[in-house]
Amino acid sequence: MSTLAWIAVDWGTSSLRIWGLDKDANTVFEATSNEGMASIACAADFETTLLSHIETCLTATDPVTVVCCGMVGAKQGWHDAGYQSLPINPLARQQVVRVPATDSRLQVWVVPGLCQRQPADVMRGEETQIAGVLAQMANQQAFSGMVCLPGTHSKWALCDAGEVTQFATFMTGEMFALLAKQSVLRFSVADSDWDAEIFKAAVKEAFAQPASISNLLFSVRATDVLGQAAGAFGKARLSGLLIGLELAGVLVLSEINQVHLVGGSELAELYQQACDALLIDTQVHSGETCVLAGLKAAYKQIVS
Amino acid sequence: MSTLAWIAVDWGTSSLRIWGLDKDANTVFEATSNEGMASIACAADFETTLLSHIETCLTATDPVTVVCCGMVGAKQGWHDAGYQSLPINPLARQQVVRVPATDSRLQVWVVPGLCQRQPADVMRGEETQIAGVLAQMANQQAFSGMVCLPGTHSKWALCDAGEVTQFATFMTGEMFALLAKQSVLRFSVADSDWDAEIFKAAVKEAFAQPASISNLLFSVRATDVLGQAAGAFGKARLSGLLIGLELAGVLVLSEINQVHLVGGSELAELYQQACDALLIDTQVHSGETCVLAGLKAAYKQIVS
Numbered sequence: 001m002s003t004l005a006w007i008a009v010d011w012g013t014s015s016l017r018i019w020g021l022d023k024d025a026n027t028v029f030e031a032t033s034n035e036g037m038a039s040i041a042c043a044a045d046f047e048t049t050l051l052s053h054i055e056t057c058l059t060a061t062d063p064v065t066v067v068c069c070g071m072v073g074a075k076q077g078w079h080d081a082g083y084q085s086l087p088i089n090p091l092a093r094q095q096v097v098r099v100p101a102t103d104s105r106l107q108v109w110v111v112p113g114l115c116q117r118q119p120a121d122v123m124r125g126e127e128t129q130i131a132g133v134l135a136q137m138a139n140q141q142a143f144s145g146m147v148c149l150p151g152t153h154s155k156w157a158l159c160d161a162g163e164v165t166q167f168a169t170f171m172t173g174e175m176f177a178l179l180a181k182q183s184v185l186r187f188s189v190a191d192s193d194w195d196a197e198i199f200k201a202a203v204k205e206a207f208a209q210p211a212s213i214s215n216l217l218f219s220v221r222a223t224d225v226l227g228q229a230a231g232a233f234g235k236a237r238l239s240g241l242l243i244g245l246e247l248a249g250v251l252v253l254s255e256i257n258q259v260h261l262v263g264g265s266e267l268a269e270l271y272q273q274a275c276d277a278l279l280i281d282t283q284v285h286s287g288e289t290c291v292l293a294g295l296k297a298a299y300k301q302i303v304s
Numbered sequence: 305m306s307t308l309a310w311i312a313v314d315w316g317t318s319s320l321r322i323w324g325l326d327k328d329a330n331t332v333f334e335a336t337s338n339e340g341m342a343s344i345a346c347a348a349d350f351e352t353t354l355l356s357h358i359e360t361c362l363t364a365t366d367p368v369t370v371v372c373c374g375m376v377g378a379k380q381g382w383h384d385a386g387y388q389s390l391p392i393n394p395l396a397r398q399q400v401v402r403v404p405a406t407d408s409r410l411q412v413w414v415v416p417g418l419c420q421r422q423p424a425d426v427m428r429g430e431e432t433q434i435a436g437v438l439a440q441m442a443n444q445q446a447f448s449g450m451v452c453l454p455g456t457h458s459k460w461a462l463c464d465a466g467e468v469t470q471f472a473t474f475m476t477g478e479m480f481a482l483l484a485k486q487s488v489l490r491f492s493v494a495d496s497d498w499d500a501e502i503f504k505a506a507v508k509e510a511f512a513q514p515a516s517i518s519n520l521l522f523s524v525r526a527t528d529v530l531g532q533a534a535g536a537f538g539k540a541r542l543s544g545l546l547i548g549l550e551l552a553g554v555l556v557l558s559e560i561n562q563v564h565l566v567g568g569s570e571l572a573e574l575y576q577q578a579c580d581a582l583l584i585d586t587q588v589h590s591g592e593t594c595v596l597a598g599l600k601a602a603y604k605q606i607v608s
Contacts, residue, residue: 083530115530117530117532119519119523119526120523120526120527120529120530120532121519121522121523121526122526122529122530153488153522168516168519169519169522169526170518170519170522171483171487171488171518171519171521171522172518174487174488175479175483175487175518175521178482178483178486178487179475179479179482182482182486183475183478183479183482184457184475184478185475209556210514210515210517211514211515211549211552211553211555211556212472212553212556213514213517213549213553214474214475214476214479214546214549214550214553215423215425215472215473215474215475215553217475217479218425218457218473218474218475219423219424219425222423222424222425222426222473223424225424225426226387226419226421226424226426228421228424242518245515245517245518246518248515249515249516249517249518249519251515252513252515252516
């Protein structure tokens with residue numbers, strides 16, 4: 001077994017992933033937990049939680065460097081790492097922030113988020129995945145294109161010459177969850193089957209007619225009430241309408257012919273299908289590979 | 305005190321309004337309660353609830369006619385009154401449905417809803433208010449125009465030559481409630497002040513850029529996180545964005561220069577302000593007058 005050199009941590013709202021890495025960034029150990037920020041009572045508990053997963057690997061003499069990204073660096077997280085402004089190359093200029101850990105065996109750093117002043121927008125955690133996407137490019141300094149990071153709040157980042165120049169957050173995932181579980185649509189969405197064709201048709205419909213979205217959403221219910229829903233495909237239709245709306249919104253930001261999609265989730269697969277339906281080419285990058293590559297870039301800056 | 309001739313009832317999801325009327329439709333008594341459909345356990349309880357409000361006015365010898373509109377006529381209400389198809393003149397052709405009441409002192413009728421097959425849409429209760437709007441027109445048979453009925457699910461009905469030819473439901477109110485109370489926006493909306501200018505600016509912004517709505521919604525939070533929110537006006541901005549989006553959607557349905565707005569609620573006032581911001585002329589009709597005029601038209605058909 002190779003020797004632990006440093007620890008990479010992706011600490012989001014609802015989950016925690018830890019990788020112990022050797023000097024060549026090969027994985028020595030790995031841990032996954034649902035101890036996300038939302039389940040942690042106070043700032044001090046972040047350190048205790050982290051220690052519970054890595055304590056057996058620590059030595060008294062040689063402090064280990066821990067590089068974290070995600071909501072752990074939010075105001076309500078372990079330590080406020082702030083935001084860096086655009087334009088930025090998140091691969092080269094992540095100004096990691098030192099976290100005041102109490103255990104002397106730890107040297108903890110957090111990657112800051114990104115912010116955009118006009119129009120106002122913020123991200124935290126996704127900047128590390130974007131850095132990871134850039135790290136995988138043959139010519140990182142010259143990379144221009146659109147990166148999509150699906151999630152509860154999906155992010156679309158426009159890159160130009162290796163820098164993030166603009167980005168936008170869409171509340172699609174959160175809107176889906178609220179509408180599917182708590183609105184009048186829940187009667188037509190709960191336990192409904194999935195149909196890829198219904199999904200794609202809904203993507204195209206909302207993309208073509210985004211202004212009508214709050215009417216199209218009600219149609220999920222009305223179609224069902226009038227017995228016109230061929231099978232119970234409310235979920236596919238609701239999901240397709242909201243993702244189609246998002247893609248129409250992205251088009252306002254920039255033309256999109258090709259998207260670098262950070263994948264690995266069920267949701268990312270839906271985004272890929274939605275792009276397919278709209279004839280947008282997708283190049284899928286593994287989410288895990290991206291976050292690790294981004295954290296590795298941050299680690300390099302710390303030790304260099 | 306004049307003699308009770310018949311009883312008008314507006315029975316919605318969350319409220320119940322009862323008017324005892326004489327032969328000239330003057331109010332003999334009036335009752336308001338929060339015993340809406342949502343608070344009633346089973347179909348039989350509708351009759352008990354109604355009786356609790358009107359029993360003292362009933363006589364053993366002479367059954368009274370009760371004309372109801374609203375969710376009371378839904379499948380999950382007192383008695384399923386079904387839907388009538390478009391095009392329809394809801395003032396002249398409301399095919400009221402007899403409800404099998406057990407108390408012989410009651411003759412209860414319910415006004416059916418309206419349905420549209422393509423695109424699928426339904427309304428229940430609002431058709432009676434639309435009939436009321438028509439009843440107030442100098443030339444009902446020739447009336448053409450757009451009627452707007454704000455609510456949790458707002459309805460826009462396009463009338464032509466005295467008939468409803470098309471309508472659309474928008475989930476604006478329900479989306480506002482979910483986003484304001486349960487999404488990440490709640491931190492920037494709760495206890496926020498109201499500012500009419502912020503509201504109007506947001507109406508215009510979403511109206512001009514409806515495709516970006518799920519990004520604009522997130523901006524309510526991002527502006528606040530970045531300390532750019534001048535005062536805490538998240539509520540006005542959220543409300544304005546969603547109503548502006550709705551108006552953009554109405555524009556897909558039809559050009560709108562003038563709107564007949566069924567008013568009397570705080571929400572209706574916001575719709576009026578939103579129309580003002582977009583230079584759409586509004587003519588406001590009292591909601592109570594409309595529902596009573598609509599129920600009166602239904603009563604006329606029963607007794608004629």
